[in-house]
Every structure is written in structure tokens, then in C-alpha cells.
Amino acid sequence: MLGTLLALVERRRTAVLVGAAVLVAAAITLPLWGMTLVSTQYPDGLRMVVYPAHIRGDISEINTLNHYIGMTPISDAFFSELRLLPAALGAIALAALVAALIRRAWATVPPLVLMAALAAYGMNAMHHRLYQFGHDLNPHAAIHIAPFTPPMLGQNQIAQFATYCYFSWGTILPLVAGVLLALVLAADLRDARRAPPALGPAARKLAAA
Amino acid sequence: MKGLSGMSHARVIALAIAAGGLAACGGVKPQLAGQRQMATGDVQHAALATYVKPGDLDKYYLFYSGGHSGQVFVAGVPSMRHIATIPVFAPYPGTGYGFDEESRKMLGDFTWGDVHHPALSKTDGDYDGRWLFVNDNANNRLARIDLRDMKTKQILGPIPNTMGNHGSSMVTNNTEYALVATRFSVPLDGQYAPLEEYKTKYHGAVTGIRVDPKDGTMSVGWQIMTPPFDWDLGATGKGPSDGWAFWTSYNSEEAVGKLEVNASQKDRDYIAVVNWKAAEQAAKEGKTFDVGGTKMIDPAKVPGVMYLLPCGKSPHGVDVDPSGQWVICSGKLQPTSTVFSFEKIQQAIAKRDFKGDEAGIPVIEYDDTEIMEVPVGLGPLHTQFDGKGYAYTSLYVESAIAKWKLPPYAKGTDPKSLVVDKIPVQFNIGHLVTAEGDTRHPRGDWLVAMNKMSRGRHLNVGPSIPESSQLIDITGQKMNMVYESFTEPEPHFAQLVRAEVIKPIEFYPKAESKDPNAIWQPSEARVVRDAAHHTVEGKIYAIRSYYEPQRIQVQAGDTVILHITNAEQQRDEIHGFAVTSFDRNVVIDPGETKTVKFVARTSGVYPYYCTNFCSALHQEMQGYLEVVPPGRAMALYHNGQGVALSAPESAVADAR
Numbered sequence: 001m002l003g004t005l006l007a008l009v010e011r012r013r014t015a016v017l018v019g020a021a022v023l024v025a026a027a028i029t030l031p032l033w034g035m036t037l038v039s040t041q042y043p044d045g046l047r048m049v050v051y052p053a054h055i056r057g058d059i060s061e062i063n064t065l066n067h068y069i070g071m072t073p074i075s076d077a078f079f080s081e082l083r084l085l086p087a088a089l090g091a092i093a094l095a096a097l098v099a100a101l102i103r104r105a106w107a108t109v110p111p112l113v114l115m116a117a118l119a120a121y122g123m124n125a126m127h128h129r130l131y132q133f134g135h136d137l138n139p140h141a142a143i144h145i146a147p148f149t150p151p152m153l154g155q156n157q158i159a160q161f162a163t164y165c166y167f168s169w170g171t172i173l174p175l176v177a178g179v180l181l182a183l184v185l186a187a188d189l190r191d192a193r194r195a196p197p198a199l200g201p202a203a204r205k206l207a208a209a
Numbered sequence: 210m211k212g213l214s215g216m217s218h219a220r221v222i223a224l225a226i227a228a229g230g231l232a233a234c235g236g237v238k239p240q241l242a243g244q245r246q247m248a249t250g251d252v253q254h255a256a257l258a259t260y261v262k263p264g265d266l267d268k269y270y271l272f273y274s275g276g277h278s279g280q281v282f283v284a285g286v287p288s289m290r291h292i293a294t295i296p297v298f299a300p301y302p303g304t305g306y307g308f309d310e311e312s313r314k315m316l317g318d319f320t321w322g323d324v325h326h327p328a329l330s331k332t333d334g335d336y337d338g339r340w341l342f343v344n345d346n347a348n349n350r351l352a353r354i355d356l357r358d359m360k361t362k363q364i365l366g367p368i369p370n371t372m373g374n375h376g377s378s379m380v381t382n383n384t385e386y387a388l389v390a391t392r393f394s395v396p397l398d399g400q401y402a403p404l405e406e407y408k409t410k411y412h413g414a415v416t417g418i419r420v421d422p423k424d425g426t427m428s429v430g431w432q433i434m435t436p437p438f439d440w441d442l443g444a445t446g447k448g449p450s451d452g453w454a455f456w457t458s459y460n461s462e463e464a465v466g467k468l469e470v471n472a473s474q475k476d477r478d479y480i481a482v483v484n485w486k487a488a489e490q491a492a493k494e495g496k497t498f499d500v501g502g503t504k505m506i507d508p509a510k511v512p513g514v515m516y517l518l519p520c521g522k523s524p525h526g527v528d529v530d531p532s533g534q535w536v537i538c539s540g541k542l543q544p545t546s547t548v549f550s551f552e553k554i555q556q557a558i559a560k561r562d563f564k565g566d567e568a569g570i571p572v573i574e575y576d577d578t579e580i581m582e583v584p585v586g587l588g589p590l591h592t593q594f595d596g597k598g599y600a601y602t603s604l605y606v607e608s609a610i611a612k613w614k615l616p617p618y619a620k621g622t623d624p625k626s627l628v629v630d631k632i633p634v635q636f637n638i639g640h641l642v643t644a645e646g647d648t649r650h651p652r653g654d655w656l657v658a659m660n661k662m663s664r665g666r667h668l669n670v671g672p673s674i675p676e677s678s679q680l681i682d683i684t685g686q687k688m689n690m691v692y693e694s695f696t697e698p699e700p701h702f703a704q705l706v707r708a709e710v711i712k713p714i715e716f717y718p719k720a721e722s723k724d725p726n727a728i729w730q731p732s733e734a735r736v737v738r739d740a741a742h743h744t745v746e747g748k749i750y751a752i753r754s755y756y757e758p759q760r761i762q763v764q765a766g767d768t769v770i771l772h773i774t775n776a777e778q779q780r781d782e783i784h785g786f787a788v789t790s791f792d793r794n795v796v797i798d799p800g801e802t803k804t805v806k807f808v809a810r811t812s813g814v815y816p817y818y819c820t821n822f823c824s825a826l827h828q829e830m831q832g833y834l835e836v837v838p839p840g841r842a843m844a845l846y847h848n849g850q851g852v853a854l855s856a857p858e859s860a861v862a863d864a865r
Contacts, residue, residue: 061779064753068826142754142826 006190009183016184017100017108020177024115025093028052028086032170033126035150037062037161045164048074052085052170069159070141071133081125088118089174096181105188108181115178122171126152255691258682261288269644270706271657272327272341273678276699279322281343281354286644286655286705289680289694297352297361298322298345305785305796306361309803315364323347325375325701326442330384330425334447334533334649338710340425342387344377351378351387351418353425356711358798365427369503370397370414376440378418382451386430386485389416390456394437398501407465411437414505415456417485417492431492431504433483433515436568437463439472440481442526442591447649448533450551452486455536457524461567473523473542480527480538482516482554482573509569516558517567519575520547526591526640530600530615531649535580539589539602545582546589546602548616553578581618583627585611590639591702593646595653595683599629601646603638603658610634610641610658610681612688632688634679636662640702643683652707656681656688659700667695676700715780717800724802726772731757736853738763738846749773751784751797754826756817762835762845762853765812769834774802785820788834796821812838 009016032052036045046065047057054076063073072078095111127149135147150156156163247255261267267285275282279299283292299321300307307316322345330340341354350366351374368374368389376390394413396402402410413435418427438458446453461478464471491497491511497504508515520527521540528537529551536549556562557578563571588606594615595601602611612630639661644652663677675695682689719729728734728748734757736747745767750757751774763769775784777799786805787794790813795803809815819830837843845853 064777064779068753142829 002186005183006187009180010187013184013187014100014103016180017096020111020180020184021093021096021100023173023177023180024089024096024111027170027173028089030170030173031056031168032085032122033152033167034165036164036166037158038164039160039162042161046161049168050079050082052082052089054082055079068141068143069145070138070143072136074133079129081121085118085122088114092118092174092177096177099181099184105185105192108185108188112178112181112185115174115181119175119178123152251689255682255689259287259289259680259692261285261290266708268708269655270708270711271642271703272329272706273659273696273700273703274324274327274343275697276325276701277321277323277347278697278699279324279345281324281327281341282696282700283359284678284694284696286657287680287692289657289678289692291694291696293359295354295359295361297324297343297354298348298350298364302794303796305794305803308793308805309795310806311804312361315361317364319348319350321347322350322352326378327702327704328378328380328387329704329706330420331380331648332383334382334451336645336648336704336706336710337384338706338712339384340420341704342378342380342420342427344374344389346373346375346392349374349391351389351427353420353427355425357714358717359713362425363427365418365429368416368418368429369399369501370395370412370432370434370505371416376415376443376456379443379445379454380420381445381454381485382447384420384422385489386417387420387427388443388445388454388485389418390414390440390443390481391416392439392441394435394439397434397505404465407437408463413438413440413458415440415443415454415481415483417488429503431488431497431506432500433488433506433508435481435508435515436461436570438479439468441524443481444527444529444536444647445485446529446533446551447531450529450533450536452484453551454481454483454485455527455529455538456481456483457520457527457538459523475522477519477522477575478524478540479517479567479572480520480524480536482518484514487511487514507569509566515570516554517570517572518549518554518578519572520549521545526589528592528594528600528647531594531596531651533649535616537592537600537602539585539592541588541590541605544584544587544589546585546592546600546613547582548580549578550580550616553580580616581622581624581627583613584624585613585628586631591641593641593643593656594651595643595646595656596651597653601641601643601656601683601688603641605637605639605661608634608636608638608660610638610656610688612683630687632681632690634658634660634690635666635677635693636660636664640700642703642705644705645707646705654682654684655705656683657703657705659703661699663695666693716778716782717798719776719778719800722800722802724772724774726804727774727802729774729776734758736761736845738767738843738851738853740764742768744768744770746770747772749786750776751786751819751830752776753782753824754819754830756786756819756830756832758853759832760835760845761817761832762837762843763809764837764843765809765839767809767836768806769809770804770806772802772804773797775799782823783821784823784830786817787820788817789815791815794820809834809836812836 031049034049038045049057092111092114099107131149134149269286271284271286273282281295296306306312324343325346327343329336343352349368349371353363355362371391372395373392375392379388391414394411396410414432416432417430419430439460441457443456458479460472492504496511520538521543523541524538539546557573562574564574585602586604586607590603590605592600592602613628638658640659643656658679660677678694680692731750734750738745745763773786775797782799785796791807793805795805797803815834817832
């Protein structure tokens, strides 16, 4: 499996790196994560879709319902950490592009590290926010429910609502880009193991002569 | 005049009495009175054809006139389920109509109306789903319902020189006009003249109500003065007859008193044949005289605007077939429907083939324009079409519907052979409606018979009983009755239109709100008192499940004006606002702002609450109107006036 993937990537490393940059850049405009709430009276579901720059969907209706259990209203402002996201994704895309231009094994490392850091930070922030939403409930609310943390992925039940959470293209594309970067790095490292110690361009010219 | 006396007057009346007697006879089970027996297979077919299972939608909207209820009823076909009532001429607390300032102003001092003939707006002769026009026979008005939100948007009237707006509302091919004719003739401009001067001082009128093509706003365009006949019902031309309109009349005898007899003396009455485009042109050229500010055309002085065409005695309906070539008129006291050729009418006009005049209006020669007298049956009232070459005429006296063939006819056709099917209805049908039956492209699948009598075909509800409507499948050669339902009094005519033509909104989008008093945050709620003018004005915010503010203070004697915004953006999250003891209930749809106004005369505490069930905590959606006696401090205001801020009584609400 890994061997096949490496073989595929091997001869097109520059293109693969450019592709990874494009995928990451594209993610800036795409939704990261979503939650759909379905109940008998909302058969088509209520949607909350989180983008890098804002939140979309039936937010006012979700807030109207949530106020009964004393949940903090959801707004663009609330996910303040998301504001960093476009810039961070832009930086990763740029780093991947730089790696494509330089074409050295080490150059693939910075975008990969940045990506891993961002993923870790994002997951943690998301978990924190979901925890906060489910726990920071107004004690004066009309309906008292046990504090909860909605799962980041998959199905759950909150009162009459079945909730379905999913990662969307804004998360999936950078993940794919991350895999591509890792494959290029792996291919580069394998070459390094097989070939004599790295020759610079000048040394390679000499060797050819 | 040939053939018009196909059945003697006396015989028709005798049969009418016999038919009435049969239905009224206590010993005869109504189910047996002339009903086709349904075999088990037919019952199964009918059940499947009309059953709309839970969650599924009907294929057609049926817009019924509500008669003297003053409203419009909306039902679905084929289920025949009543879905909604659109209030027009009478208050309707269910939707708060007639309680907020806007609808109160539209209704004026009237509390009811008599809705007879709804007409959908048209583009190129087909329904375009924009507006529904309905007439008020009682108080001489015309109303427009916007189908985008199914709300009454304008009530025009009373229309001048019109008493009993019955011959209305007939919409022209591209909704240039909604046409109106007065049923009763009276002296012009609301003047008095004794009934002895009926023939000289009394006049009828037909009116062109202009419809603004952009927003549908109606205004009186022009009127045509007529002899003092009683104008009954009309139709507009289409295709070759576009630009023309037709109305039936009764009482061409110009009699007063007992019209049942006095207006039935002549063997024929008239159809008005009106060139409305010529009338429009005449008004534009100033060929009018002024009657209390209305541009009145005297057809005797402006040739080419109006003609009279004799037809069967005491007609009700005059109808134009989908091709626009055939004009069909049925005299209630004749057992026939007469088919006129529009082309021949035009030829007669061009050749000046007239047989005298009435008050200077040329009378077109009957024999030269009539194509056929079709022996449809007793008491023919109104005709609709299926677009497949057939006409359907309601027979009041016979309590049946006749299906008959439209021209062209081969030479020497036996008129009797033209009637291809007849179906009894229960009982005494007035109008009928076929799917898009008055457009250029009828659908030819459904027909609804609107019967004037139900005579206990439903569970006994005492002496005040509903009307019956029956659904008939007209896809086959034979008509097939499949369902019946009962409606409140009293549908006259209806419009049956494919569901996809009508595209209503689900709620009022916040972005479209133009009301300067709309508010979208609880923090924007304000109550301001103007002590000098004894007025309190407030902007109230309503959402599940509270109002902001939850208390309003006024002084006894203050005029209270409250603008309530329903800040919801979710379908069916409708909130009410009723103030106990003040006879006010407004119902505000999601995204809508309504204004309620009243005088708080008597001091006391009057709770206000949500009337339209909205949520699990709907019952808790309430507040208090404190009407403070004079001299008592008003704690919410500084020195009794200025801006009152409601105390943040709900931390949850405040957080929003």
C-alpha cells in the first residue's frame, strides 16, 4: 500500500507539493466542520456549518432553541480562534509551495510540522468549545439538563434532537495535503538512504563532468 | 327569434317545483335522489384518486369565494381538504385580521362583505400566480390578495355608481383590468330619485379597474353608463376576442318591484358586448363626462364601445371558450345554452347588422351570430371547459352537470346529440369550476361542483347547514364523481389552479422588512410616553417564548400604540398579542411587524399574552399592561414621561 503510494508520488514530487499547496489554499473558503440536528418537527434538519472565517446555517433558530437550556448563543465572534485559521492555512500553503520550488527533503518538513501543529490546536480548540457549549449553561434557564459534550464526529442525541457531526472539505483537504507532504518526504528520505550522501548542485555538475 | 322557446315557461317552472319537491321530500333518502350508484370497484377507484396520504401534497389549489362570510377559502384538490381561510372583508381573529391598524384601515367601517367571483391574475390568458381578485357584492368593493403571502393587500371601494358589485371580478388577458358591473341600477353619483323615475333617472355601469402591472395596485379607470338593467355575471375574451368583455343582464324590462315576475316577462335578456380597449382609448381621448370624479363613457355617444346581444331569458353565466371563438350564454329560464360565434359578432358589428337599439346602444341581430342552441337541461347557469373540445354547464333546476361538445359542428347536427354526458349532483348546483377552466389552457382533469344545497348529506348540524362541493373526474368520456366535502357559507365561484403556479413564501425574511417600527433584538424594545398628548408608543419584541418588555405602563386615558415584531425566522413560529379586556388580538407571522392601537380608558392591570401556540412555554409568554390611575406615580418613567426601560427580568432573555 505505502509502496504503491510512494511509487505514484515518486516521479511527480514537485507537482504533488504544488497540489498539496493548492488543496490547503482551497480549504480557506470551505467549511471545516458541521452539525445537523434532526427531530420530528425539523425533518430536514437544522444546520450549523463552521467555516474558517465564520459560521453559517440555521444559527438563529438553533440559538432560539438553545436558549431554553441556557446555552450561550452561537456567533461568529464566539469562535474567535477561527480568525487565525485563514492566515495559518495560507502560511502552510506557502510553505508547501516553497518546498516545491526548493525541492529538498528538509523543505517539506516546515509545512508538515505547521500542519500537525494546526491540526492539534484546531482539534483541541473545537473540543474545548463543544465542552464549553454543553457545560456553560445558564442556571436560570427554563429547562435544566445534565451538562454534556457533543461528540466531534458521529451521531448523538440531545433531548428531541438527533445530532450528526462531520468533518467537511475544509478539514479533509488539508489532511490529504498532509498525507501528500508526508509521502514526498518519505520518498526523499528513501532516496537519501539509497544514494551517496547528498550532493549539492555544484557537486552534481562536477560528477557529471 | 328561433328556438328560444324550446320549452314553455310554464313547463320549466313546473319541473323546477317538481325537482325542488323531490329533494325536499322527507320520505326520500337523499342518497337515492338521483345519485348514480357506485359499484365497489368505483368506490376503490374514487378512494385512490382522491386520497392524499399524510405528508403528501394536493395537486391543485382551490380558491373558493366565501360568499357572505366575506372571506376566501383555500382547499386542496383532489383531497378537498380545507387548508386555510384568507380573510378579506370581515375580521378574522384566527389570523388577527381586522385587529391591527393596517387591516382595520382597509376594512374601514364595514364588518362584512359578500364574495362571489374570485379571479386569478393572468399573463397571456393563463394564470400567473401573482394575485387573486375578489368582489364584494354587498358593499361594492374589490379586493386584491397577494398570493406571495396569501394576504389581502388592498380593498378598493366603494366603487362609484356601483350598487351590488356582482359582475366582477373578471380579469383581462394580461391583467390590465379587473372588470366590474353593478348588479343594481341606481341614480348616478349617489343621488336620490324616486323609484317611479327608474327608467329615466337610474343607470347601470360597467367599470374598468386598472391594475398596476408591477405591484397590482387597483384604481378606477373608466366607467360605461348603461340602461337600468341588472348586470349579472361576466367574462373576458381571449385569443381572437382579447380586448372584449361580456356581461349578462336580467331585468331588461327595466322593472321595479317583484322582479321574480316583472323581470321575467320578455323572452330574452341581453349580453353586454364591450370593447374594453375602445373604452380605454375613449377615456384617454377624454370622450367622457365627469360623475363625481369618475370618467363616465356614454356608449350612445361613443360608438364602438358597447353593443347588446339578445340571449336566453334571465341568464347568469356568459363564458368564453379556451380558443376565444365561442361565447356561451345560458338563460336560467331556458333549457338551452346558446353558442355565439365571436367572428360573426364582429361581422355583424362591421356590417352594422343591428336590430334597433336600447338607449342608443346597438342591439346585434341574434339570428346572425348564434351558432347553436344546445339543449343542456333545466336551469343552466354557468359553463366551464376542459380544453379538449367540451363544455360543462351547471344545471341548477335539474341538479346536474351537462357535458357537451363545442363547435365546430357539421351541417345538420342534431343539437340533442351534442350533449354527451350528464351527471346528477347533490343538490342544486350554482357555479362549477374546472382545472384552469377559464384560461386559454384548461387542464381537463378535475371539476368541482359548488352546490347550493346539501340537504343533510352530512352529519346533522341543526338547521344552519353548510354547502356541498363535489369533485368530479373529467378525464374520461363519462364524468365520474369521486368525492364531496362541505364548506361554510357560501362558495359561489372558485379558481382551480395547479399547485406549482403558486409560490408563496414560508415567512417574511428579515432583510425585506420595511416597517420603520420593526426591531430585531430585545435590547431595541422601547416604550415612550408623551404625557402632553396622553400617548404611549412602544416597540415590542416577540420571540419564543417571551415579549420584551414584559411590562408596559400607561396612564388611564392614554392612547396606546404598540408595534410588535415577531423576530422569528422560522416557518410556523407565529406569535399572537392579545390584551385582555381590550378586544384586540393581533397575530404576527415570523418576520412581520404589526401595529395595535387602543385607548386604555379604565385603570387596572391587564395581562397581555400570546394567542397563537408557539412553543412548550407558550403559556408563559405573557406580560402586564399597567393602566395607572391619574395621580399615581408611574415608576417606569421619569416624571411620568420619556423612555421606559423594562427591568431585565429574565437573565436568559437578556443574554440574547
